[in-house]
Amino acid sequence: MEISNLQKKLNEGKFVITSEIGPGKGTNLEFLKEAEIIKDKVDAINVTDLQSSVMRLGSLCVCHLLIDMGIEPIFQITCRDRNRLALQSDLLSAYVLGIRNVLCLTGDHPILGDHPEAKPVFDLDSVSLLKVASMLMEGKDMKGNALDGKVEFFLGAVVSPCYEPIDLQIIKMEKKIEQGARFFQTQAIYDLKKFEEFMKRVEKYKVPVLGGIVLLKSAGMAKYMNENVAGVSVPDRYIEMMAKAKKEEKVKVSLEIGAELIKGMKDMCNGIHIMPLGWDKYVPDLLYLSGLI
Amino acid sequence: MIYSELKPFEEILKSLKEKSVFFILCSGCAEVVRVSDDKSVEEIENKLKENQKVITGKIKIDFLCSKNLIARKLSRHIDKLSKSSSILVFSCGIGVQCVSKIVDIPAYPATNTIYFGGFQGLWPGEERCDECGTCYLGITGGICPITFCTKQLINGPCGGTNKGKCEIDPNKDCGWVLIYEKLKNIEKLEILKDYKEPRNYKLIEVSSKLRKKIFYDIDKNEEF
Numbered sequence: 001m002e003i004s005n006l007q008k009k010l011n012e013g014k015f016v017i018t019s020e021i022g023p024g025k026g027t028n029l030e031f032l033k034e035a036e037i038i039k040d041k042v043d044a045i046n047v048t049d050l051q052s053s054v055m056r057l058g059s060l061c062v063c064h065l066l067i068d069m070g071i072e073p074i075f076q077i078t079c080r081d082r083n084r085l086a087l088q089s090d091l092l093s094a095y096v097l098g099i100r101n102v103l104c105l106t107g108d109h110p111i112l113g114d115h116p117e118a119k120p121v122f123d124l125d126s127v128s129l130l131k132v133a134s135m136l137m138e139g140k141d142m143k144g145n146a147l148d149g150k151v152e153f154f155l156g157a158v159v160s161p162c163y164e165p166i167d168l169q170i171i172k173m174e175k176k177i178e179q180g181a182r183f184f185q186t187q188a189i190y191d192l193k194k195f196e197e198f199m200k201r202v203e204k205y206k207v208p209v210l211g212g213i214v215l216l217k218s219a220g221m222a223k224y225m226n227e228n229v230a231g232v233s234v235p236d237r238y239i240e241m242m243a244k245a246k247k248e249e250k251v252k253v254s255l256e257i258g259a260e261l262i263k264g265m266k267d268m269c270n271g272i273h274i275m276p277l278g279w280d281k282y283v284p285d286l287l288y289l290s291g292l293i
Numbered sequence: 294m295i296y297s298e299l300k301p302f303e304e305i306l307k308s309l310k311e312k313s314v315f316f317i318l319c320s321g322c323a324e325v326v327r328v329s330d331d332k333s334v335e336e337i338e339n340k341l342k343e344n345q346k347v348i349t350g351k352i353k354i355d356f357l358c359s360k361n362l363i364a365r366k367l368s369r370h371i372d373k374l375s376k377s378s379s380i381l382v383f384s385c386g387i388g389v390q391c392v393s394k395i396v397d398i399p400a401y402p403a404t405n406t407i408y409f410g411g412f413q414g415l416w417p418g419e420e421r422c423d424e425c426g427t428c429y430l431g432i433t434g435g436i437c438p439i440t441f442c443t444k445q446l447i448n449g450p451c452g453g454t455n456k457g458k459c460e461i462d463p464n465k466d467c468g469w470v471l472i473y474e475k476l477k478n479i480e481k482l483e484i485l486k487d488y489k490e491p492r493n494y495k496l497i498e499v500s501s502k503l504r505k506k507i508f509y510d511i512d513k514n515e516e517f
């Protein structure tokens with residue numbers, strides 16, 4: 001039996017659309033408006049967990065607020081800040097709050113964020129976290145102690161199709177599946193050929209993959225990502241398109257590139273995952289241009 | 294000084310998938326030698342033979358943390374080594390890492406390094422051991438995941454590897470890419486697929502009994 005709408009649609013072989021929001025730094029809930037804009041266009045919305053290792057409002061709480069707004073959340077949970085006790089406890093809390101989709105991640109190192117002196121936890125990793133969540137689903141904690149009331153989750157994980165060396169990434173993906181991952185969201189894709197090769201290699205696992213989309217805001221952003229973001233390589237063609245576009249055309253060109261990527265990957269994978277990075281208001285246009293709505 | 298414990302024999306046997314084994318013992322730091330004394334080494338030898346393993350040779354080297362020394366000593370045993378498909382190392386974590394760096398034959402730790410007690414061997418290279426008490430070197434091609442991976446990951450890399458470097462520093466090699474390359478080189482990539490249970494952090498709490506054995510205690514308690 002499916003426990004989430006996302007799982008139900010994927011099981012039915014339907015193409016799914018997910019997006020994400022990042023909670024703000026503070027108690028201002030203004031950012032929930034972004035979720036409101038895309039609410040009816042997407043199947044579920046990820047809530048990031050202290051994205052980029054910056055201290056902010058928590059993912060668990062915001063997932064709960066999304067449920068109140070009638071939106072299905074995907075709870076991102078990382079191993080950066082919590083040890084095995086806190087991770088298990090937060091998973092129990094998530095279930096009680098009505099959260100059913102959980103995305104298990106290792107998490108960025110705290111050095112990259114706004115509290116670089118923090119103690120990095122990493123008591124568990126993405127793979128062992130998946131195993132622990134699977135055990136909670138069987139009604140026991142990771143030590144095998146019985147739970148009084150178990151959890152039910154649709155567990156997901158991430159994969160980076162343009163990672164080098166790719167074999168290493170695929171081995172890790174396999175381990176994640178073995179420990180309970182039932183869907184994957186990918187790092188931003190700009191190279192459809194590489195993505196296709198990747199999808200051919202992982203087809204045999206029969207686990208749905210949602211291709212990642214990040215809209216380019218400028219040529220500078222593309223260059224920055226090429227240099228600094230793992231597993232991302234924006235081709236020169238797109239960088240030139242963004243560089244040439246006049247100021248008032250930037251959004252249009254960016255959406256065209258996004259739509260080209262979505263159309264290109266539509267038949268290769270089971271859905272897309274859009275990371276708007278503040279450009280939520282353009283997501284409906286992007287989906288329209290891509291022929292998805 | 295450096296305190297290591299022999300791994301349970303079953304664990305050693307499980308890690309040694311190869312048929313022939315060459316033994317390398319470190320005689321540098323007293324406690325290691327004490328743990329892997331001749332009797333317990335012999336015991337392991339016999340048990341391995343009972344399990345159809347062939348022991349191709351056995352040497353003792355003063356300080357396994359000195360790669361120069363290892364290279365010099367091992368060069369005298371090239372023919373025996375070339376007939377060996379694996380090496381079993383009795384030393385602290387540094388020694389196993391150094392052997393792995395010098396020879397392209399899978400090297401496995403026979404011990405778990407528990408405590409350095411202030412003494413750090415000769416330690417001339419970049420290898421570091423964090424006394425994790427569960428030596429993982431047998432599954433990582435002799436590259437320590439605890440000290441070479443910034444997040445101390447044991448189930449493979451995080452998603453942050455960028456052009457072979459770690460997400461926190463473009464000049465620092467990603468430990469897991471190093472591990473991958475080494476395992477590929479010695480044709481042991483399949484080891485990477487094994488799931489590793491979360492680390493046991495209880496082991497970093499060294500017993501007070503053990504602490505008593507260590508140098509600093511002597512200089513605290515005795516007048517010179």
Ligand code: SF4
Nearest residue numbers: 386422423425429437
């Ligand atoms: S895995 Fe690393 S830290 Fe642990 S005992 Fe071995 S060398 Fe030392």
Ligand code: SF4
Nearest residue numbers: 442450451459467468
């Ligand atoms: S990039 Fe590599 S070394 Fe750095 S934390 Fe990730 S796996 Fe470890």
